[in-house]
Amino acid sequence: MQKETICLGILSLGPRSGYEIKQMFQGPLSDFYSLSFGTIYPTLNKLQSGKFVSCKQHTQSKKPDKKVYTITKKGMAQMQENLLGDASSYIRSGNYGDQIKSEFFLLILFAKYLPKETLDTVLNERVLFLRQKFEQFKYDGPVPGDIKALREEKSISFIRGLAAALLDTGLNYMEKNREKLS
Amino acid sequence: MQKETICLGILSLGPRSGYEIKQMFQGPLSDFYSLSFGTIYPTLNKLQSGKFVSCKQHTQSKKPDKKVYTITKKGMAQMQENLLGDASSYIRSGNYGDQIKSEFFLLILFAKYLPKETLDTVLNERVLFLRQKFEQFKYDGPVPGDIKALREEKSISFIRGLAAALLDTGLNYMEKNREKLS
């Protein structure tokens, strides 16, 4: 999927700045996709010059200026058209896997070359990290308005539920099988 | 982790060609890590000129020539040193997440802009794909000698078990919750 379509799709959920789009990739979307600043900012500028998004500059007191982007009608139409094409290529490609790079799994793969204590620390930190993630995905209490609106999206609640289920399985497996590594 | 350390680590499991390393990234390792030809071949050449691997050219009848790389003592020592450093940085970094780019999850995230039949096809293909993967990871019957040797590695059997558990959870969740998307 093109970076333009991804940014438009995120802006279709509500107006945001480039920095806030990056925060979504670091937070709720981090388990599924990510784009860096070096991609996001140029993409937003390109979308703006093509009139796919409009931009309002917010002069904030006590913080740097903020450029809040809103998707236009033209942007909405373009995004939906692109999305249809992407879904078709996805289906035709026959390549339904995800692109993953996991430093953790490389360390596990080569675990026999690591001292026992090092491996233990790696596993402990990973378990702690996954447990935190799990709590975040399960937490259903009060949140700020914009995040609440996001959670009411059917797609996001589906994804959150899946993430929680996978994290739970992963944690249980690690706790039951970690001694098999040493 | 540096690409050099990754290639050395894979070669520490047994001698292989660049093409066969890529096959591992497309097959058993595809859910955890991947490197492209454009990275693998130059890395092997660099490792060879640094004497971290040795290379035997196999002139095959009916197939192109094959360069089979074997890790040297120097390569083994370097790999273990690098691995220790990588484990330390992993622990120090506090960044225990994986780098993921999932076209599938983007399509789900923007599901409301897709026609129902398109979304259905995407979900069906993904389920079929995951089911195949699941069978591969669960399959414990007879396999060629080199793959059998790999499976006897503790780390690989740990990872295979985890992958199977995660795939099972993912499949169950998708089947039970997919109607919530439409």
Place this chain on the structure above:
DNA sequence: GATTATATATATCAAACTGATATACATGCG
């Protein structure tokens, strides 16, 4: 029997992307 697609095998390179850095101001901490 001819054409097309797929698989083995290495290598290269333009285009895309990342991650680090620059700039700038505010807040919190010891």
Place this chain on the structure above:
DNA sequence: CGCATGTATATCAGTTTGATATATATAATC
């Protein structure tokens, strides 16, 4: 009062990908 951290945008060198080139064999399709 200095130092680290957080907000915010922007750029760019270096890395990585994905496509392409080259070459041969087999399997499938027509």
